[in-house]
Amino acid sequence: MQLTLLGATGPIGRQVLQQALAAGHRVTALVRDPARLPQRDHERVTVVIGDAASAADLEEAARGSQALICALGPGRDFKSTLATRTAGPVLEAMSAAGVERLVWLSALGSGDTSRHQSHFQAAASKLVMGTLMADKGIADETIARSDRDWTIALPVMFGDGPATGAYRTIPLDGTEGRTGGRINRADVADFLLSAATSGLWARRRVILTR
Numbered sequence: 001m002q003l004t005l006l007g008a009t010g011p012i013g014r015q016v017l018q019q020a021l022a023a024g025h026r027v028t029a030l031v032r033d034p035a036r037l038p039q040r041d042h043e044r045v046t047v048v049i050g051d052a053a054s055a056a057d058l059e060e061a062a063r064g065s066q067a068l069i070c071a072l073g074p075g076r077d078f079k080s081t082l083a084t085r086t087a088g089p090v091l092e093a094m095s096a097a098g099v100e101r102l103v104w105l106s107a108l109g110s111g112d113t114s115r116h117q118s119h120f121q122a123a124a125s126k127l128v129m130g131t132l133m134a135d136k137g138i139a140d141e142t143i144a145r146s147d148r149d150w151t152i153a154l155p156v157m158f159g160d161g162p163a164t165g166a167y168r169t170i171p172l173d174g175t176e177g178r179t180g181g182r183i184n185r186a187d188v189a190d191f192l193l194s195a196a197t198s199g200l201w202a203r204r205r206v207i208l209t210r
Contacts, residue, residue, distance in 0.1 A: 111137020
């Protein structure tokens with residue numbers, strides 16, 4: 001399968017790329033700095049240098065793909081507006097390139113999903129990442145209102161370690177409870193890839209936890 005990946009040099013995007021190549025997929029990675037991409041010379045990797053907030057750059061990266069995975073993250077910038085700056089251009093580019101399937105990495109705590117977080121994690125997110133989570137929430141709504149075949153992933157706090165496959169997927173629209181805990185970044189990557197390549201969880205928001 002031909003995939004387009006955003007955030008390929010980030011901690012989760014790197015895992016997505018590694019897992020996608022191990023599964024035999026072809027990947028087009030949109031990056032600012034190809035030197036940060038160890039697999040840039042891999043025979044099944046195509047590198048497009050550009051900006052994830054540029055619809056033109058995104059369209060170039062998306063053409064010919066069956067799905068787009070957005071694994072962009074803010075790094076340590078808890079006031080980042082990356083999500084809202086990229087959501088619109090991603091949708092515009094996908095429409096222009098004829099790509100229907102979108103798997104979008106967000107976070108549990110984005111927008112009004114904080115009511116589904118554990119009390120501790122909700123308080124911590126509000127205190128430390130209030131601006132970031134509000135921005136993610138706006139972007140999530142933009143994605144959810146679109147005509148793309150989207151899935152929005154809402155992982156809890158991240159942990160390190162290998163992919164276990166032993167994580168839980170909880171549909172946001174099917175739960176009234178609160179969820180805490182951690183999930184390994186490698187397992188988040190596994191979900192993003194499996195959702196993109198299977199079509200599961202179409203037009204659903206999904207909480208990910210261990």
